[in-house]
Amino acid sequence: MATTSETYEQFLEHVRQLHYVSDAGSVLQWDQQVMMPEGGTPARAKQSSALSTLHHDLLTDDRLGEWLDELDGAELDGEQRAVVREVRRDHERAVRVPADLVERISEASSNALPVWEEAKAEDDFETFADTLEEMVELRREYAAAIDPDRDPYEVLFEEYEPYLGIDTAEQVLTRLREELVSLIDDVADSEVTLADPFSGTYDDDTQHGLVEDTLDTLGYDWDHGRLDTAPHPFSTGTQFDARVTTRFKPSDPMDAVGSTIHEFGHATYTLGLPREDYGTPLGDNRDLSVHESQSRFWENHIGRSQPFWELFGETANDRLGTDASPREFYEAANTVHPDNRVRVEADELTYHMHIVLRFEIERDLIRGDLAVEDVPQVWNEKMDEYLGVRPDTDAEGCLQDIHWTNGAIGYFPTYTLGSVLAAQLDHHLRADIGDVDALVRAGDFDPVHGWLTEHVHRHGARYETADLVREATGESFTADHFLAYADEKYRDLYDC
Amino acid sequence: MATTSETYEQFLEHVRQLHYVSDAGSVLQWDQQVMMPEGGTPARAKQSSALSTLHHDLLTDDRLGEWLDELDGAELDGEQRAVVREVRRDHERAVRVPADLVERISEASSNALPVWEEAKAEDDFETFADTLEEMVELRREYAAAIDPDRDPYEVLFEEYEPYLGIDTAEQVLTRLREELVSLIDDVADSEVTLADPFSGTYDDDTQHGLVEDTLDTLGYDWDHGRLDTAPHPFSTGTQFDARVTTRFKPSDPMDAVGSTIHEFGHATYTLGLPREDYGTPLGDNRDLSVHESQSRFWENHIGRSQPFWELFGETANDRLGTDASPREFYEAANTVHPDNRVRVEADELTYHMHIVLRFEIERDLIRGDLAVEDVPQVWNEKMDEYLGVRPDTDAEGCLQDIHWTNGAIGYFPTYTLGSVLAAQLDHHLRADIGDVDALVRAGDFDPVHGWLTEHVHRHGARYETADLVREATGESFTADHFLAYADEKYRDLYDC
Numbered sequence: 008m009a010t011t012s013e014t015y016e017q018f019l020e021h022v023r024q025l026h027y028v029s030d031a032g033s034v035l036q037w038d039q040q041v042m043m044p045e046g047g048t049p050a051r052a053k054q055s056s057a058l059s060t061l062h063h064d065l066l067t068d069d070r071l072g073e074w075l076d077e078l079d080g081a082e083l084d085g086e087q088r089a090v091v092r093e094v095r096r097d098h099e100r101a102v103r104v105p106a107d108l109v110e111r112i113s114e115a116s117s118n119a120l121p122v123w124e125e126a127k128a129e130d131d132f133e134t135f136a137d138t139l140e141e142m143v144e145l146r147r148e149y150a151a152a153i154d155p156d157r158d159p160y161e162v163l164f165e166e167y168e169p170y171l172g173i174d175t176a177e178q179v180l181t182r183l184r185e186e187l188v189s190l191i192d193d194v195a196d197s198e199v200t201l202a203d204p205f206s207g208t209y210d211d212d213t214q215h216g217l218v219e220d221t222l223d224t225l226g227y228d229w230d231h232g233r234l235d236t237a238p239h240p241f242s243t244g245t246q247f248d249a250r251v252t253t254r255f256k257p258s259d260p261m262d263a264v265g266s267t268i269h270e271f272g273h274a275t276y277t278l279g280l281p282r283e284d285y286g287t288p289l290g291d292n293r294d295l296s297v298h299e300s301q302s303r304f305w306e307n308h309i310g311r312s313q314p315f316w317e318l319f320g321e322t323a324n325d326r327l328g329t330d331a332s333p334r335e336f337y338e339a340a341n342t343v344h345p346d347n348r349v350r351v352e353a354d355e356l357t358y359h360m361h362i363v364l365r366f367e368i369e370r371d372l373i374r375g376d377l378a379v380e381d382v383p384q385v386w387n388e389k390m391d392e393y394l395g396v397r398p399d400t401d402a403e404g405c406l407q408d409i410h411w412t413n414g415a416i417g418y419f420p421t422y423t424l425g426s427v428l429a430a431q432l433d434h435h436l437r438a439d440i441g442d443v444d445a446l447v448r449a450g451d452f453d454p455v456h457g458w459l460t461e462h463v464h465r466h467g468a469r470y471e472t473a474d475l476v477r478e479a480t481g482e483s484f485t486a487d488h489f490l491a492y493a494d495e496k497y498r499d500l501y502d503c
Numbered sequence: 504m505a506t507t508s509e510t511y512e513q514f515l516e517h518v519r520q521l522h523y524v525s526d527a528g529s530v531l532q533w534d535q536q537v538m539m540p541e542g543g544t545p546a547r548a549k550q551s552s553a554l555s556t557l558h559h560d561l562l563t564d565d566r567l568g569e570w571l572d573e574l575d576g577a578e579l580d581g582e583q584r585a586v587v588r589e590v591r592r593d594h595e596r597a598v599r600v601p602a603d604l605v606e607r608i609s610e611a612s613s614n615a616l617p618v619w620e621e622a623k624a625e626d627d628f629e630t631f632a633d634t635l636e637e638m639v640e641l642r643r644e645y646a647a648a649i650d651p652d653r654d655p656y657e658v659l660f661e662e663y664e665p666y667l668g669i670d671t672a673e674q675v676l677t678r679l680r681e682e683l684v685s686l687i688d689d690v691a692d693s694e695v696t697l698a699d700p701f702s703g704t705y706d707d708d709t710q711h712g713l714v715e716d717t718l719d720t721l722g723y724d725w726d727h728g729r730l731d732t733a734p735h736p737f738s739t740g741t742q743f744d745a746r747v748t749t750r751f752k753p754s755d756p757m758d759a760v761g762s763t764i765h766e767f768g769h770a771t772y773t774l775g776l777p778r779e780d781y782g783t784p785l786g787d788n789r790d791l792s793v794h795e796s797q798s799r800f801w802e803n804h805i806g807r808s809q810p811f812w813e814l815f816g817e818t819a820n821d822r823l824g825t826d827a828s829p830r831e832f833y834e835a836a837n838t839v840h841p842d843n844r845v846r847v848e849a850d851e852l853t854y855h856m857h858i859v860l861r862f863e864i865e866r867d868l869i870r871g872d873l874a875v876e877d878v879p880q881v882w883n884e885k886m887d888e889y890l891g892v893r894p895d896t897d898a899e900g901c902l903q904d905i906h907w908t909n910g911a912i913g914y915f916p917t918y919t920l921g922s923v924l925a926a927q928l929d930h931h932l933r934a935d936i937g938d939v940d941a942l943v944r945a946g947d948f949d950p951v952h953g954w955l956t957e958h959v960h961r962h963g964a965r966y967e968t969a970d971l972v973r974e975a976t977g978e979s980f981t982a983d984h985f986l987a988y989a990d991e992k993y994r995d996l997y998d999c
Contacts, residue, residue, distance in 0.1 A: 027553035046727035047744030057523035061557050231542035248543030
């Protein structure tokens with residue numbers, strides 16, 4: 008009979024193989040989105056699918072279940088227990104969902120894509136309704152397979168954020184809806200017009216140089232990463248190789264800077280994970296809210312700050328041929344557009360109304376409290392209520408995002424939860440390390456990186472999300488700091 | 504009980520998974536050599552090793568053995584029999600070699616690399632001798648595991664070229680050694696000096712433009728491929744996505760052109776494999792001699808031809824700022840350097856002496872007819888005998904290549920066999936489609952691509968190599984055409 012320590016080692020080796028195969032799949036996806044010629048799609052689909060199948064086989068392996076059972080009763084230290092907890096969760100979810108349901112969801116998602124694209128292009132929700140209905144049904148079935156006794160939306164949400172609790176999420180989102188509306192109203196009514204120092208267009212080479220400078224300034228580790236362009240910017244990789252992508256809008260170089268800093272934040276989290284634990288949950292990131300907190304911290308609390316533009320404004324002027332003051336860059340980075348109807352173009356403030364709306368609609372859809380056919384009407388009413396605008400078309404309304412087409416229901420809230428957590432971390436980081444603004448002005452980001460690594464990155468997935476937040480900040484997850492930050496910043500900017 | 508057709512389908516699905524995993528591994532390798540930041544190495548090593556392990560598990564799977572046994576007695580058509588033959592070969596070799604031996608070879612190869620690098624840098628064969636001895640022993644053990652009753656070198660050679668026969672290989676190499684020596688002697692004694700239209704250096708951007716033009720001219724399919732730089736140029740991919748890499752030597756733009764055309768030839772073979780058979784041996788390439796025949800055909804019989812430079816010379820002049828005539832480019836592409844001691848810098852003619860020498864030494868090492876300690880002396884004697892030069896150091900002698908360090912013993916002959924087959928194919932292609940020189944001058948490569956696809960590419964691994972050669976050319980594999988081509992071309996160029 009194997010000793011606990013032998014069992015744990017066998018178990019851990021299996022877990023590592025799982026991670027390596029998953030990471031190999033991520034390399035294939037990065038390549039597909041960044042490097043692969045278009046004609047490569049059919050073969051890449053087969054390769055990726057083969058790796059998914061092998062990953063699923065490893066994850067549902069009977070031996071893994073036996074090791075987990077054996078280790079459950081064994082004497083383990085805190086880190087080992089955390090590894091067992093994380094792997095058990097993934098194993099059980101994978102085992103409970105029948106293979107044919109996974110297959111059906113994957114197929115439905117592939118089939119849905121062209122239907123959604125067509126419906127969006129034609130602004131015709133009706134042709135998409137059956138497809139959405141099918142995806143909602145499949146996702147309900149998926150949730151029931153995992154746990155038939157719990158709220159299906161909660162189960163789906165936990166796919167993306169397992170350890171924060173749907174109640175906490177719902178409370179935070181509701182509070183933002185209630186408290187941000189009046190701030191947004193006041194900003195919309197303000198007579199202040201923020202600066203827009205850009206005119207004309209900026210070519211890709213110019214913008215590429217600009218975002219390289221941005222990454223240099225923030226301390227991106229080029230020995231363990233790279234920068235490329237992709238239609239939909241993302242970050243991917245491991246603590247040894249965490250890459251970022253960006254894209255360029257000819258007339259809006261601030262978009263590339265902001266998007267690059269966002270992805271830099273994701274990559275910096277990944278690079279801060281402990282290298283010696285690569286391949287186990289201790290060397291893996293916590294879930295999507297925490298990941299998003301790292302991207303939003305850098306994007307909003309550093310990149311959208313006045314001190315950052317005092318540091319970086321001159322470099323940006325050199326690249327762009329502009330002559331803007333730090334204050335003008337700062338204003339341009341923080342302009343609020345309440346009349347914008349498109350989530351991915353939203354500013355830091357109105358963004359969360361877009362998320363609250365999606366959260367409420369997808370939750371009600373999954374719970375059966377809202378019919379698919381009523382989505383467009385409810386969408387438009389909520390837009391009116393939360394932002395005071397109505398989309399002119401469903402294409403710029405309920406058809407704008409790809410998430411539901413992909414079956415990613417329960418994902419949206421993590422965007423807002425990440426921003427909220429970013430503000431909470433920012434608050435405590437400033438309390439702990441002193442004059443962050445002065446450090447940013449001086450381009451000395453090491454203390455900031457150090458604090459985030461110490462309080463968040465180095466823990467990997469050791470702690471459940473709610474515990475990690477307490478560990479890092481000494482308090483529970485809260486929207487207090489985000490609301491205070493938003494109120495102060497935007498009332499000052501808009502003199503309202 | 505499953506019908507034959509059901510068994511074959513299950514078997515084929517398993518075979519496809521094997522290929523997909525292998526191709527996923529190739530994507531990781533391409534990325535590692537072309538894109539990956541240096542710091543990514545530790546994680547990539549784990550990911551690649553995990554895919555190798557999964558591939559090995561799939562290949563040695565008992566079910567695969569059972570399907571193969573069942574299908575062996577079944578009624579199958581010619582294509583199905585070919586698939587069974589190819590998979591059986593791979594399965595049996597994998598099953599026969601103990602996992603721990605595979606592991607030991609992989610480990611020895613990793614450990615050998617820094618030893619070889621150091622020995623080469625220090626020009627100190629003695630420090631490498633034990634490492635080489637160990638690799639020779641391991642490879643003997645490997646060959647014995649596969650078949651203890653056969654010549655171990657034959658077994659190793661078949662790792663790279665399973666179906667041409669070691670006797671054929673040996674006869675061809677011996678004939679080249681005997682018949683090329685006098686031609687090389689005459690060229691060396693010739694008073695003709697070929698043109699060298701290049702002076703100064705050419706930057707990477709210039710050379711990159713030049714090789715892009717080269718690929719455009721030859722008809723590379725950019726929708727199914729891409730061009731990048733790598734320290735050691737290679738080609739990799741599938742019939743949907745076959746990529747080439749190149750490198751630039753500042754003072755020698757012909758090197759990049761030649762190397763790019765070589766890799767283009769490999770990629771063109773891959774792209775010509777039947778798409779509908781992707782994932783099975785019918786959609787996979789025949790082995791290394793055939794692959795090398797495709798690269799050498801384009802490199803030597805097209806890229807080093809006078810008609811090609813009549814077509815491409817003006818473009819090259821525009822890129823390089825030179826004013827060379829087609830004849831001058833042609834001469835520069837075909838200059839023979841008998842005093843060169845380094846294989847990878849060798850010309851089309853002396854190259855094969857480098858291969859013959861390596862073949863004879865590695866064969867004798869494996870058969871126990873040569874002691875490791877005697878390698879430097881034998882190497883230098885053979886260089887003197889075949890090329891009339893002696894390396895000044897072992898660093899530019901027997902330590903120059905990485906192959907033996909990697910354990911790739913039996914690989915070298917395929918380089919020469921590929922060149923020989925290229926000439927044979929070229930002869931029959933010209934007999935079949937008429938005035939190829941006129942087509943090349945006109946930039947009309949479609950008939951050439953068509954002939955190669957029809958006679959070689961579309962067959963995948965359907966035929967054993969020797970049969971494929973007969974199928975494509977109507978005759979057995981022969982060095983006649985290569986020797987005639989070399990004699991005519993170089994006696995004309997050097998007026999000897």
